Amino acid sequence: MKKVGLVGWRGMVGSVLLRRMAQEGDFGKISPHYFSTSAVGQIHIDAQGKSHTLRNAKSIAQLAEMDIVISCQGGDYTKAVYADLRGSGWDGYWIDAASAKRMDSDSVIVLDPVNRVQIDGALDAGIKNFIGGNCSITLSLLGLAGLFRAGLVEWMNVMTYQAASGAGAAHVRELLGQMSQVSSAVGAGLANPATPVLSLLESARRAMDEEAFPITRFGAPLAGSIIPWIDTDLGDGRSREEWKGEVETNKILNLPPGTIAVDGLCVRVGALQSHSAAIALQLKENVPLGELEALVSTAHAWVDFVPNTKADSMQRLSPAAVSGSLKVAVGRLRRLNVGSNLYSVLTTGDQLLWGAAEPLRRMLNILLER
């Protein structure tokens, strides 16, 4: 059995990955080795009740014993160990959720319902690094796979609504802490139906302005607000999250850089789990809505096509409707009245599942099946 080193399994993406691997019986196919950056030597009891001594995620020698390493630890970790691990002569497979190696020429971004051919070609060519894509891009490509496959998309304007959990475990705690402080501030007034709503809003605003309001992680209030910047400032007006849109889309689709133009604003919202994107799609030709719907909904098993009605959209097309499932909901498909062959669409999916853990889990299985 292949020795598989699991790094970052305590984090959100890592925990979801382990849960999915247990659900799908993947642990029966591998010899798992649990690594840690913070609790080396401690005992971990896995989902099967088996006990493991945590190995040192910073030890190149211990990592080099693995046939496959799956890291959900983050980009700083990848930057700290990857080069030394390869430098030590290690020839194993590196599967990673972080962005650090995504755009390197010796890696493939994995999203097998969209680019399985490319993954197989890369394996045949001896590529050893398989990296999960950015969660927003992954979910949009998965939702619109049928349109890309048909070669219909000329450009996309992607405006995201990204959940707090996209930023990591500590950020989720901070958002819940913010919600809790706002809730405490309005609690008594809310209980009294006679309290004027403007006074409730003022109490909430005052709580958000207080010095004790927790904003260490996000840098600004998110509960009751939005944060219109995700990841670093590239200095040209774009955030790094926005830059990823075009470069990753074209790399995933195996197209020369810039073939499909992608741009838009990435915005953090107070959703807890699941990223959404409102997309303006410029198609190369005029396609009847029914045909677009058929292309989108039959692309693969995970698309949930939502008819463009108020009732369906409210019930099925939201983070609340899809969180915790592998469904990628696609709806609000209609023509936009501001140009020709221009359409709107909204995608939403769980960024911890299809947006992060599931492509890695499936890549592991692709390796095990070869």
Ligand SMILES: NC(=O)C1=CN([C@@H]2O[C@H](COP(=O)(O)OP(=O)(O)OC[C@H]3O[C@@H](n4cnc5c(N)ncnc54)[C@H](OP(=O)(O)O)[C@@H]3O)[C@@H](O)[C@H]2O)C=CC1
């Ligand atoms: N969150 C998401 O939706 C997505 C994340 N990614 C990428 O995946 C990687 C991991 O992200 P994510 O899982 O969100 O990161 P987390 O912050 O949840 O976890 C990363 C590591 O932080 C350490 N950690 C510190 N405090 C805690 C805590 N309270 N609870 C759990 N872990 C803690 C753990 O390491 P240790 O046990 O060694 O201390 C853990 O492995 C990143 O590169 C991210 O960019 C990609 C797509 C989507």
Ligand SMILES: N[C@@H](CC(=O)OP(=O)(O)O)C(=O)O
């Ligand atoms: N940056 C994304 C999540 C993520 O980790 O993306 P990436 O793997 O591209 O850094 C978010 O905060 O929602």
